[in-house]
Amino acid sequence: MPSSIRRTMGPVEWAMLIALSLIWGGSFFFNAVALRGFAPLTIVALRVGFGAVCLWLIVLAMKYPLPRDPALWIRFLVMGILNNAIPFTLIVWGQQHIASGLASIVNATTPLFTVLVANLLLQDEKLTINRLTGVVIGLAGVAVMVGSDALGGFGQNAWAQIAVLAASVSYAFASVFGRRFSALPPMITAAGQVTASSVVMIPLALAVERPWTAPALSIEAWSAVIGLAVVCTALAYCLYFSILKRAGATNIVLVTFLIPPSAILLGILFLGESISSVEIAGMLAIGAGLALIDGRLLRPLTSWR
16 A cells, blocks of 8 residues: 555546445435335345345456455455444444434544544554544534433434444444455455345344334335445445545545435435534534545645645
């Protein structure tokens, strides 16, 4: 990896990052719709199960050799748990109690935690004063949002936000762990880790939620699950691992800063959601923190000095 991952973020990488943010912004909308018919673990199991099938079809079409190394599959399993099983489940559970827009705002803290995890585990992504200040400001924004719900005691809303926050921590570890796959084609990495997470989530959903006992489901709920699997998983991870390989762990999670606007807009237009002044304040604080972490966003201001 180069000493500064900023050098690798050109126009192509930014275009890919914006496209990924729009896709994953839609995932919060799809989660909300899918929850009208499915239980949380079942949603995640269907998402990664169908997503894995789509990814392997792409791998076969591109004629990549299939991975057979047991050690590699163990790494896929770790990545699948960190990047799919844990965060998907926590976010979907949280969205039972909070709006999709708020969930996306809390999830935007992923870069803050990635900076901390990367500093702890990587030699070439150490903390600077700007990054540390950005983390403090961003987490202050989270404290404002969660704290407002916790004033009257830790109810479902507060716990839901904490669950999404925990998902962000899991994503942070996944972003750093994902550098182990830099020598592999991104499609193989995507297919491997989604398949590994399917092996975990499908038996878990069958054992815990017994989805075959659920009432008949609507086309709306099934459409949302297919959207999660095909667009928000298969297509998204093609982009995700390509960006991770080209731009590094801290840059890839900047996508979560771009997700809230699209998630909030979809929630307002189609789900009847709203956003409060406290949530806006929290989002602005997280955004300010990310601007300090990124550094590039402040260069036009400092260049005038």
